[in-house]
Amino acid sequence: MTVIEEPQDASHILSGEANGRIWGGRAADWADIQEPQCAAAYHAVFDKVPVGSATRLLDAGCGAGMALRLAADLGAEIAGIDASEGLLDVARSRLPGTRLEQGDLEILPFEDDGFDVVTGFNSFQYAADRVAALREARRVVKPGGKVFIMTWGEPGSMQATALVAALKPLLPPPPPGAGGPFGLSEPGKLEELATAAGLAPREVFDVDSPWTYPDLETAQRGLGSSGVAFKAAETSGQAALDVAHEAALAPFVQPDGSYRIGATFRILMAEKTG
Template structure:
């Protein structure tokens, strides 16, 4: 953990996200499956790729990646959600932690995903820098948030990033 990490982020965010972990996993998370599949298709996820699911929650995206043969690591703030993720991905390297201080070596992953997670980081800019740090050159960082641009929690984060990003692909 570096000196710019807010060590309380996982503790603060983990409690509310983990409060109804089983309800999220059993009732809500299935609605996210098409998004997970679309991202994995877009980046060409295949067997042997190293994937970090940053903010993995109950682990449905991690499970899908593992079923496709990816080597999966995950990080989340909520112990209760990680317990479910560990049931779904027993071979995964799943850890409690903060997005602002990823406990992985530089260039460790072919793909880093953030499904509805980076906007909750205590320092989103640092969290994004960490995602970039652990992604190998030529790898992918895929961040997804839910909702219309006007109403989503990550709107300010995306507005700040817009000048730094290439144009989106067609489609």
């Protein structure tokens, strides 16, 4: 086991604790309703490698463990880390006996060169120091191994942008210089981030992953389960969050009362060279 020195500046640890709290606030709704909306992206990544019985995979920011469950079903040896104990409780129930750690992406408690694949499904953008987090991902993946970074697709090309934008008036003002939810979605940004961390960008691809809900109540619970939505409810109240989501959802209601919203995820496959 590699011994990793504690950083002098613990600010990112505190941000990890804060992220863990808000993302674990509605862990059951996230696991049951919202996490499955990302399944198409998980499958696309596992097909790209491909993931199988010879694969050792770490999911950095594993949430409630759905991606890890899919990788395990393909035969992979799996491990995960997340900031949220609430989400990890769900993951442990899904994946008994799996090594699932609570902690920060900037300080991974795993050995050097230990994994064939590291995935970060909508996780690295929440690290206080994204480059440090990706350097850790590079450290723990084997030479020639792959690191996948997933973020939102380009905002102008997907319907889900309206749902993300609906939260902005309900949140505290962002810190100066913050890139916003689509900061890594611009062309070249993922490659730039990976290169800064010492990874070699290999391919960027977009995956359509539409969100579907049977009714308004389910849609509000699913959308309200993200950490950002939880923070919006704390700041402005649950009623305001529900009103904002209902208004943003209105254009996407189907004749039977269900909802379908187009969403896209942008994914970078990078490689550890040398």
